Amino acid sequence: MHDPAQIERLLARVALRDRVAFRQLYDSCAPQLLGVALRLLRRRDLAEDVLQDAFASVWHRADSYRADASQPMTWLTAVVRNRALDVLRAESVRRTESLDDDDEVEQGVAAIGDERPGPLGLLEQAADALHLRRCIDDIDGPQRQCLALAYYHGLSHSELAAHLGSPIGSVKVWLRRGLDKLRRCMEQLA
Known part of the structure; x- marks a missing residue:
């Protein structure tokens, strides 16, 4: 860290x-x-x-x-x-x-x-992106925000906590629950 x-x-x-x-x-x-x-x-x-x-x-x-x-x-x-x-x-x-x-x-x-990727690969990527977008839209605010900051900005747990002004324990829970929801949603759509 x-x-x-x-x-x-x-x-x-x-x-x-x-x-x-x-x-x-x-x-x-x-x-x-x-x-x-x-x-x-x-x-x-x-x-x-x-x-x-x-x-x-x-x-x-x-x-x-x-x-x-x-x-x-x-x-x-x-x-x-x-x-x-x-x-x-x-x-x-x-x-x-x-x-x-x-x-x-x-x-x-x-x-x-x-x-x-060829045309079929591009179609599969587009479908995956749509599935991912639907799944992300179903995730609550703090969990979604944590996932986005961690993935797109590469923030660590402590950096997320400082950025959001929240306890590190809450950030870890939001990330874990957000990832669990995302995984379950993607599995259902697969």
């Missing part, structure tokens, strides 16, 4: 270009932030690139962190998440541009093997 006060101190020292603090910040936070990037990108090579870009950005923009606006880990997660979303958008544009020439697409698939 990350100590928000410690991360905040490290960010303040990074803003002053303290390389030792930057290394400590990286060592402390990189594993969790890599997990955030991996969940969004689903490719380790892209996630590692995003993490490197995000930390380069942190090095240059650490002075823009405001403790009164967000928890330090939330801010770092947002930096990684925004970089990952930029990569996803760029990949989408690249794919769209590559579809302009069918010959290039056929050659690319034959040469490197396309890992993207």
